[in-house]
Amino acid sequence: MLYEINEKAIQLENQGKRIIKFNLGDPDLPTPPEIVEAAYNAMKQGKTKYSSAAGEKKLREELARIHGVSLDNVVVTTGSKWAIFSLMFLLLRKGENVVVPSPHWTSYELGAKKVGAELRFLKRNLESDWKVEPKNLEALIDDKTRLLILNSPNNPTSKVIDDKTFGEIVSIAKSKGVKILSDEVYSDISFVKAKSILDFGEDNILVNGFSKSFLMTGWRIGYAIVEKELAKRMIKLNQITTTCVPAFIQYGALKGLESRKKIADDIRRQYKLRADAAYSVLSKSKMQFSRPDAPFYLFPKVEGLDSERFALDLLDRGVAVAPGTAFGDYREYFRIALTVGENKIREGLGKLCEALP
């Protein structure tokens, strides 16, 4: 229902209606101008031809350096979403399954279903502050489990898995022979330090992107860090599907990496202010929610709420949110993406509180 809400929001906007959009994880902040200029310069220098399906060497080298891996472990992809889908396509067969802590990003579920795999969700709850319980995770794994997807900081809860739990999960996966795909797209801008899967060796898979931490959502560039043989398979799949990420986009991303810390610090600071503003408005309401560890989301609960109906009704009041059902079995919840300015946050959340049943 995530996409339906968005399509309806766009329709209403096209009819001239003003909508405060909390429904998408697409930051309002512009792509840093140095990235735009670097991409433009690359275009003018003729970086407009087919390029390597693995990614531009310079970008891969820089990513390898940042993550402490070798060039052969890095595959540049058409967004982190394509990295995830292509890994599912390559690693999962019909009858096999993938274990995912829920609530979860919609695309894991849709992607896995599309390649014919079964999904097994570890249901977490707000009451335990969204903790991933390793023992419960272990109970879901069987001999048909091929992947365990972690996403810390998490979309939609904005919670980070604590270091001890992360380590326990890695041990369990290892002992069961299951690969972890760790989607860390919110890590660089997290309010609290988040562990990376690479902190636990190189057996597993890191997926990351430039969308969130470099404000490049619409540029479609991400990457995976994987063992060399799997990297080769991903590159071959790129060759027959997406071919390559446009080279000029890769040079834009490379420029971004030069100011990686500064850009991330700026984003973090702005989103911390927004999170605090939202927190102060929502604290006065009857909603239950946990304090976010990272941008961009809040995932509040209202007892007895039908969030799909609520989201549709709320659109008529000029506010778009994503119903909790888009992230698993969470009908009483909805996701607020703080991807608008502070004034709009106060206005939109005010309207939202008024609309609560």
Add this chain to the structure above:
Amino acid sequence: MLYEINEKAIQLENQGKRIIKFNLGDPDLPTPPEIVEAAYNAMKQGKTKYSSAAGEKKLREELARIHGVSLDNVVVTTGSKWAIFSLMFLLLRKGENVVVPSPHWTSYELGAKKVGAELRFLKRNLESDWKVEPKNLEALIDDKTRLLILNSPNNPTSKVIDDKTFGEIVSIAKSKGVKILSDEVYSDISFVKAKSILDFGEDNILVNGFSKSFLMTGWRIGYAIVEKELAKRMIKLNQITTTCVPAFIQYGALKGLESRKKIADDIRRQYKLRADAAYSVLSKSKMQFSRPDAPFYLFPKVEGLDSERFALDLLDRGVAVAPGTAFGDYREYFRIALTVGENKIREGLGKLCEALP
């Protein structure tokens, strides 16, 4: 072996060796500057956010107008290759098959195999000027055939299917209930007029791209014209895989469409000169080949040649070509892409003639 030759050519270049590259269909001509500027302006105007998985409305409208279809029939894709792969992914199941006249573009074969479908090639030959014989095509179709792929003008032969034959093939496919996927990426710049699948109604699938006819190979933008229900399925698949083509790239492409005729005329004129130059050099050799109907390729035959060995040996002389085995069962053939300037064509083809066994 297409990709292996290219990787080796790049390696040699990195070692400082000069290679005349006839091996890829990547024109040396730069992307027209008005396209680059339009993309840059769109970036600066903030067209850097997530956009519709169907494509930007303005671009779809213009493509719909050009092809005389409705907006709902148009899906913008991450290159025409992604359109083709995603259609195969959506339409083909294990045990089903796809019929393709051969020699054929490598990606049809690799894509179909990747989704588990069987390939049935209609073997054509130089002696009959690469004619697609409808009766022979019909004989390959059975109740497990889901797609028939046409590619006119064709890569690697540069031959256009004549109007009468095209009509007969459409009738056969219709009577057998098989959908045609018509890849027309070379149509706009063809030396001779080529029929479009849309000239025969809207039951089938047109795939086209901006790579060849707008010199935008590395930009990764193409599109499909399909019936509405299939368009919806493609859009849903985009949502969970590539998300969207960067909006600023779409505005670059839209600018290109404004000067569509002029850009195509320029490309056609330059490539006609190159084709004539190549023709005159090769006519003096013992190679057999047919006159190209379109850019960019020649597909000559040398009796008894092992083109894989020949292509590897030729690399050491500083010339890269693609062995015929990359396009089907054509070991005695190789593909020359005329994607370098006239002087280099004469020099490279001279070396090539010297190297012939």
